[in-house]
């Protein structure tokens with residue numbers, strides 16, 4: 001950008017300089033601004049600049065090509081506008097700026113769109129007003145100790161002061177109880193600045209004695225952390241092998257070295273148990289970062305990360321864009337997890353970008369999984385990543401015995417989904433006063449509602465998708481766009497009354513069946529419809545651990561890292577569910593998910609068992625699960641992908657053309673196909689209507705580009721896609737390394 005040429009006075013030539021400023025907006029690149037005479041600026045400074053009639057905050061970006069133009073370059077254009085002010089705050093580090101540029105170049109998103117993720121809480125750039133927090137009074141009066149009051153006092157004993165809302169939540173009571181305790185002088189209200197010191201995790205607290213295998217793995221990771229070795233290491237081991245315990249040693253090493261640590265976790269449901277565990281090891285919880293953290297708290301976390309008070313952050317994928325000043329270690333736990341791929345806005349994979357961030361920062365990256373992705377396995381094979389194995393469950397607990405139920409032989413009753421062998425296993429487990437988990441990755445009551453008179457299926461008016469019945473909520477819902485409607489009594493097509501029937505099971509329907517089969521059992525659902533906050537998740541985990549629940553029924557939310565000692569049976573209601581559809585990773589994903597679900601069984605001394613209900617007992621996924629033959633299964637998968645030049649052996653990009661007008665969308669998609677470069681190493685497939693041919697009222701067409709690994713796919717895409725100028729209503733979205741093919 002910028003305006004070359006033009007004249008100016010000698011006076012200006014001597015005093016004015018220009019700099020490039022990147023704004024957190026989806027613009028093509030940084031804009032040039034003039035620096036007023038006595039404003040010292042260097043790249044990374046946050047500055048306030050005019051843009052149109054507005055004022056915006058941006059970041060002084062680096063010269064275009066080092067050496068050819070720099071911040072002292074003479075301004076020769078009077079049309080350039082002045083920087084208004086430099087914010088009195090931190091600088092964005094060099095490595096963060098290079099990270100923003102890197103993510104932008106790789107994902108083909110505008111640099112300003114990436115910068116926006118790195119400035120997600122703009123108000124965090126200035127300090128906020130102090131807030132009121134509560135701590136225990138030094139000399140409390142005598143008071144009537146109710147259960148709730150006792151919990152509040154326990155919550156504050158040797159723990160940090162907190163605001164009324166946080167404290168009420170943490171001690172499971174209401175704000176009124178907190179205020180009441182303050183009124184009678186048991187608690188003391190104090191003002192706390194935004195930037196008050198935070199409790200620091202202590203790396204030297206006593207820790208469990210590691211087994212030999214664990215100690216070897218830990219020593220390797222500790223050495224890499226101490227040396228600031230920008231390496232990537234896969235920490236591979238079955239669930240319960242102690243992977244967390246091992247990477248905690250690397251966390252401790254980074255803390256000892258005075259560095260910051262980022263632990264990426266896949267989903268909010270995991271964090272409750274994780275935070276407790278971290279606190280048990282390091283004396284205080286890490287800082288949390290995900291969309292459920294209230295904005296005011298995220299603002300404080302952002303500031304604490306920027307000035308180094310926050311030493312460890314446990315967060316979802318967006319925490320990669322936090323302003324760490326001195327990051328010494330990145331851990332990506334459950335590295336194979338799909339939620340690391342961001343599909344909206346800037347499309348990126350947090351695991352892959354974590355590797356980039358680590359490299360730019362000279363920080364080691366640890367990828368953790370019991371079922372590593374083929375991407376990571378291939379990087380290990382190619383020698384790009386190291387690997388460490390933890391072969392056995394800690395304490396020798398056996399892995400659960402996995403077997404299949406052949407639904408073709410042992411079929412459930414009509415409109416039922418529990419086969420006789422699974423029913424028997426549930427009954428046995430109940431009789432032994434142990435717990436069971438039923439896994440079905442389908443929310444709601446039934447995935448489809450059909451009219452028995454005319455066969456009409458209830459579909460979303462805005463998407464190519466069936467409406468899912470949610471009986472508890474009494475509504476039909478589209479899981480793609482959120483459209484909801486009441487369930488009609490009469491068929492909207494033929495008008496027949498009372499002929500609409502539910503087809504197929506969701507977890508709600510399964511709960512109904514279990515209630516009929518085992519009326520005395522205490523049954524609970526765990527899905528994103530019933531668990532909408534980390535607190536709710538923590539509560540249900542607590543109830544399972546306290547054995548207040550006999551049978552837990554859940555979607556993939558239950559598959560995540562929970563540790564339930566009394567859970568000895570896992571029933572997978574439909575093991576085939578993920579295998580359908582034209583997704584190149586379907587088998588790999590199904591294996592990972594089912595393996596993870598199976599890992600919930602028999603975590604301690606009681607042996608666990610897993611029953612997989614399937615119509616394809618001989619499918620390689622089932623065979624691998626039964627035999628525990630993960631590596632052979634993955635090797636076979638790798639061979640297939642290699643033969644077809646599919647990822648991770650070839651590169652893939654998806655182009656999604658969408659818009660409200662189908663003919664415009666079709667026109668752009670065809671124009672893209674016509675102008676596609678013809679080359680041996682650059683294959684363009686499509687356009688084809690996407691499986692979700694209509695999404696939120698937008699028609700969609702997909703093209704798929706496949707190249708060899710040596711091709712710079714972004715460069716070729718830029719040269720090609722840039723030549724087609726779509727009308728305003730049509731959006732062309734590029735997804736590098738797509739994981740979703742809908």
Ligand code: ADP
Nearest residue numbers: 208209210211238239240241242243244245394
């Ligand atoms: P993973 O992360 O591989 O699933 P964890 O680190 O969660 O495994 O360990 C599983 C369980 O075993 C946890 O309860 C953990 O505290 C315990 N554990 C692991 N290693 C040890 C050890 N060396 N000493 C004591 N307990 C351990």
Ligand code: ZN
Nearest residue numbers: 460463478481
């Ligand atoms: Zn919809």
